[in-house]
Structure formats: C-alpha cells, structure tokens
Amino acid sequence: MATDIMLTVNGGQHRLAVDVRTTLLDALRERLDLTGSKKGCDLGQCGACTVLMDGRRVLSCLTLAVAAQGAEVTTIEGLAGEHDPLHPMQQAFLEQDAYQCGYCTPGQIISAIACVKEGHANSADEIREYMSGNLCRCAAYPKIVAAVQQAKPLMKGR
C-alpha cells in the first residue's frame, strides 16, 4: 500500500509516495539517491545505516519512512558539501585512517558525532562502550576511538 509522505533530509524537503513498509534507509538510498547510509543487515545489528533524527542517532533500517515525517533527518551527505571543508569528525576519521573498506564509516561518523554530543566521549573506555553498536569488520576500532578523541574538542559550538 502506497502513501504520500514528506521527509526533511539534510535541510531539504522531499515529497514521496512510498510503500508503508519502506524503511527510512531504503527511502534515503533508493528514492533520494542518498546512498551514504549503508545496508549491512537490515536488522538493527550493525549500525551502518545510522542517521540523526532531530540530533539523535537512530538506525534507519529499523525506522519506517512514514515514521520519520516531521523530524529533521541528517545523513552523512549532510555534514559537508562536495567542495566544503569536512566536519571535524570526518576530518579525524580521514587523518586517523579510522576505516578500511569504508562501508561502515558513514554510520560510524554519524554515531560518533552523536556520541560526543550526548556527552559519552569522556574517556576511551566510554567511547568504546558507546560506539559498540557500530560494527567494523575491518576492525578499525582503536583508530575510531582516536578519531572521536581528536574531533571532540573541535566540535565545541557546532
């Protein structure tokens, strides 16, 4: 069954007709061509699809597109324009080599930004704990922790 919805993504408004079963992840990827958010399990297990909804990190594979109406959705593409300076967290991931294949990276970066904003980045142990919902099979974990620590002081006021 199709229904019309309005999504606010990265500051832009999008009117879409979607199957009521369509997840926010599939709507972003397949309808809005925002393919930065990744599908790794479709079960809420891996975190590769993490986006911000009103500043809070959510798993877009477990969020129906219809339920995302009225919220400000931010995806990895919304952090920096194609020719803009990177967000400090993106820059830190780049410099720390906090990834290998890069597939989980958009979810890690979104999650890391939320981790800092939530106040859950006060120690390496705390970062490890609060970043453990984002799996990285290449296992860049120590560098992800280093990236969060690098970016945190640069995120004040953002």
Place this chain on the structure above:
Amino acid sequence: MPDGKLFGQPAIRIDGRAKVTGRARYPSDEVVANPAWAFLVTSAIARGRIRGFDLQEARAVPGLLDILTHDNVGGEAEKPQPMSGGSTTPTLESDQICHDGQIIGIVVAESFEAAREAAHKVRVDYEVQQASASFDSPGAEEEVREAGEHKDYQVGDAEAAFAAAEVTIDARYGTPTQHHNAIELFTTTCEWRDGKLTVYEPSQFVYGLRGSLAKQLRMEPGDIHVVSRFVGGAFGSKGGITARTAWIAIAARRLNRPVKLVPTRDQGFTIATYRAETRHHIQLGATPDGKLTSFRHEGWEVTSRPSQYNVSGTETTARIYACPNILTKVNLVHADRNTPGFMRAPPDTPYMFPLESAMDELAAALNMDPIELRRINDTQTDPATGKPYSSRCLMRCYDEGAARFGWQRRDARPGTMRDGEWLVGWGCATAAYPANIGPAAARVTLSPEGRARVQIAAHDIGTGAYTVVAITAADRLGLELGQVVVEMGDTDLPAAGLAAGSSHTAGISHAVAKACEGIRARLAEAAVLSNDGPMAGLDPASLVLSAGMLRGPAGQSEEIQKALGRAASGVLEVYAENLPKGVPPDAMGKIYQGQMAMSRGHGREDAITYAFGAQFVEVRVHARTREVRVPRAVGAFASGTIVNPLTAHSQYMGGMIWGIGAALHEATEIDPREARYVNDNIAEYLIPVNSDVRSIEVIMVPEEDSQVNPLGIKGIGEVGIVGMNAAIANAVWHATGRRVRELPIRMEHLL
C-alpha cells in the same frame, strides 16, 4: 628497491574523502534507471529434491513481475566454476538440493517490499533426505586429499623419529566454521543494453567475474562489463563468483529492465563461501635441548559434496621450523553443505593454530622459554624442500616484539601472574604467510598539465590499493600524490588479478611502476634526441623523474611538461604488463580470460618467499566468571617493503583483531540434525566490537628483499591474523593452566 621518496611515507588515502562523505559508490549504490527488485528464495532443507512449487499466493502479490525457478530458467545458465576445488553445488540448474539455504528461486517485483513478500509466499514441496552436517555425521564421506593444487611433504622418516624422540607432543586440535561477515551484503545489479550486460557487484576479481559469467551465460566476455569501484569488505568472500550473478542477469534479460538484488544477512551465510571447520593431529618429537627431530601434521577439512576445496595449511606448517623428518597429510570430509572458500589467511589461520599451540606445549614440556624454542629451531632454509628463504626475519620480529611487550618480566609458571580478580596470562606465537604475486597490466597517461592518470582493474577492498597505486605512480613519475588520478575496479581497464592471498599490492605496484618506467623512457629518449634541450646527447637511461622535473646526472633538468612536449604532441600514454617471476608466460592472458594466475611463496624454483611475524598477547581471565579479555596485543612483522605505513598499520591491526575474534568469539553453529547454520546473523555470530578491543600495537620490522620481487613487497593483509589464535590460547594456558585445543575459547572451556 624503490629509490623514490614516497614509498614508505604515511599517506592519507586518496579515496578517503569519498569514504568519509558517503560519496564513495559501492556497487549497490550505483544508479540504474527504474530497477526491478529481486529477492532470493532459499531451500529450507539441506538434502533432497524439489517435487514442485506452489506459486499461486506469490503471484497474487501486487507488483510481482517474475519468478525464476529451475522449471523456467534451469537451462539458461551453467554452474559457476570455482577458482579452487573443481566443482560446487547447484542452484537453479536442477531440482537437486545440496545444502540448506541453497538458492532455489528468484522473485522479481516492482519494489523490494513486494519481492520480499512474494518470496515468503513461495511454497515448496520437498522430497527430503537425511543430511550430513559435518565431521562425524552419518553419511559424511571422508577421503584422502590427493596431490594436485596442494601437496604433502615427506622428508626423512617422521614416524621412526617420533618413536625414538626423547620429548614428544601428541595432540589433537580443532577450529570452527567461520563466516567472513563483511558489513556489505552480497549485492548484484544487472542491466542489459543492446545485448551487452553491465554487472555492478562487489568483487575481488572483476575479470574473474566477467570470465566466469561469460561461460555460464554462453556469452563473449567482451559483451560483459563488471563495475566494482568500492568493496565494502571482502576477506576472501568476494573472490570467486557465486551463483546469484547469472540468475540476476537472466532476470534482467527476461524483463528487459535493470534488476537489483540486495540479499539478506542470513542468506549471505549460504549463498557465498565460508571457512570450513578443521581438525588436526600434530606429533612433535624433540631432543631434551629443544631441537625438533620429527614433525607430523595431519589435517581434516569439511567441504561440500561435489567440491574438492581444501586449504592444506600443512604447506606452511611443514616449513616453519628446522626439522629433519617431516610428514604431512590432508583429508577431506564431504557433507551436505555449501562450498567453502577463501577466508583471510585461508590455510595458515586454521593450520598454524595447532602447530603454534603444540610448540608452546613443547616449550612447557622442555621447561624452556617459548621464544627460545623458536630460536633453537629457526632456519634460513626451508626444511621441506631445502630451498633458501629469500629473507626471513622471524627472530628479529620476536626480539623487537618481546622488548616492546616486556616478555622478560613473564613468570613462566602458569597461574602465577594474578592481578586481583583477574588471572593474567602472556602468550606468543609465530605468524607466517607466503609472499604471493600475480601478473597485472596498467595504463599510465601523462597530460600536458603534468598530471597522471593511472588505470588498472585492481580492487580496493579496504587495503588502500587506490593509494598504493597513486604512491607508486607519483614516486616513479616524480609527481605529488595529488597530481595522480587512479581508476580501478572496472573491466574496461587493463586487467589485474585476484585481490587475495596478500598478493595485490605487489602485483599492481610492479605493473604501475613498469608503465611509469615506460613514460620515463619515452621522455628521456625525446630529451636526448632534441638538440635544443639541456639533455641532448645524454644516455637516456641516466635520466630520472623527480620533483616535477626530468633530471640528468650532472644536475641538468627540465620541467616534466616541457619534456612531455618533446615526446608527444598531446598526452603520453603507456600500457605495460608485468609478469612476475614464477608465473607461466601465458599468465597475463589467463587474467584477461578471468582465470587465476599467481606465483606462490612456496611454489617458486629459486627460493621460498614468506612474510613472518611474532605475536604477543596478554589475556585476563576472570577468576570466578572465567570471562576472557585481551587488554593488549603486540605484533611485530617483517614483510619487506611497506608502501604506505598508515594503511599498512590498519591492515596489520585489523588482522590482529580478526585473530581476537577467531580465538574467542567466532563460530558458525550448525544444527547437526538439519545441517543448518543457526546463528546466521551478526548479533549471534559474534565478531569483535569496539569495546572488545583495547591496546593493539604494530611493529613494522624493516626488511629489504630484492629477491622476492624488484620492489621487495611481500604483502601484509593476512599475516596479521595468523599467529593470534595460538598466541591467545597459549596466554589462556599461561593464565589458567588450562590448555584449550578447540576454538573459540569460551567461558565454558575454562570452568
């Protein structure tokens, strides 16, 4: 050896910005117009046949477009040919079912949601036969693996030497079924235009995918275009073609519309490959002063019914330590399972665990430090063949790793290094991986702006291959990294081999370097022949490219743009193929046809080429709960030339953390009655998460080896995992006095 400035300097990935901004296009991110969606129907039984389908309910789903089964498309494609093991299980070619989760139907609909709904409404009438799940299952067939792709070693008389040995270890070990579980799923998108097929699929070998698909679909390879610009993790799982691709191509042809498949995580456990469970029997004989006198290693590996796939890691274990008497043997056990395949350090990860555990047991039996035991048996000559190692810095790795780790503070008695509630244990083990290399071709184009474009159908599976190619070209052409553009992962580009076996960096760097040398030579020839230039009359071989200039031996120089103007009216383009030592003369042709061709570290005539490492682990076992943690690990590796230390560090570190997963977390559990994987998701198949990992230290021991290949590159992607299983098991023994010979080591083994 590389003489430029960029080799060995840490460089941020040239594709890094694309990755951190979400703009890197993985195959399922590629845009196709108005795709239909496929969803796989997989078998609910492991052995038998399909009597028939009831498709009525499925066909009634709004938006349904097509259902493919053996009834309507069975004859349209052949089974894929695996790169190793000869044959594999069927899918839609027939009504036969050879493993649980086998693809038996493909539902195509207007949307992902409709395809999924209809797939769940396909009813199947099965004729069920009793399936064999694994080792010891009734009906599983065991056979001795004949010499072919892999071989056994017999040196001296190992049985007699074992019988006569004063100190012996005789033990059995086991490793579990494991699945790669890259975060990216096994996606495929197919699109036809004018009889030509484009496939977007993550791949470690785009030419291999093209070649196999052409055979399966009875097409000309040139009519198939494979695109895989980024790969979301592979670890071996995306090396060989799987059955899904041909059927998605056929689905797209039937509809005359692009078809997109994003299989589920659980389907990934059965539609692709995995690391099969193994068993081992090791016998070591030694003198009281620690010299090995006998080494016997017999392995057993599970495979599917039709496949002969095996990894035969005895090809590594037979040559790690000096020993006058060696005997190896490998057995296959056929069960009703999907066909296994390459998974990170395929032979060495499961086979080095028993050897390096047994060496630790021997050290304990001899009351000797385990590093000392390795030193006594270290060798620069391969004991299995008598050939020299091109280089082998194992003991330097041990010395540097031990110093960093603080090994001298270790109390050798198990259970003595307690810290409050935690039993502390320190263990070490040897890592080794053959230095393999494949042929590759590359095209380098120099533009009048002094920028270079490098084209090579190589694969960046997270290894940093894009950056390795750029570093090589910039280094050789005397350019900045930012002046080099790299195109990869596409069969429209010059061919490169399988990105596996830690061979890719070596293979592609040499091809790119050769093409760059072609550019240099053309510039140099033009420069020495032009009367008005500063290099007129010089020997062209004496001219070099550096810092944007063509330079002569006495300080003569000219900007590269100007030098280009003498050699070409527009751009200068050079295509080069590199055939490394040890591959047959037709190897490049084989790569273009999609076949594997690789020179292996234990297959060369002149020398044995291996990377080595020493791995150290501290474990903490909780005194009451027996929870096992790894607070720190140190790995010291000697792998020849390191092209980019930044990404190399990530590779080694990732391998070590894989080892933590393999030793303590990972196992695919199999229901023995139904021959079915039961934890087929990444919440129940446990891979390491961020909070499982603390300190991981990587030491890159400098090593120069001009014999392994001209650039001295040995490969690093796999050696990092190899010693971890045993290092952790040895540390657990040191912490608790408990010797665990079955992986993974869990609380219940230590109660």
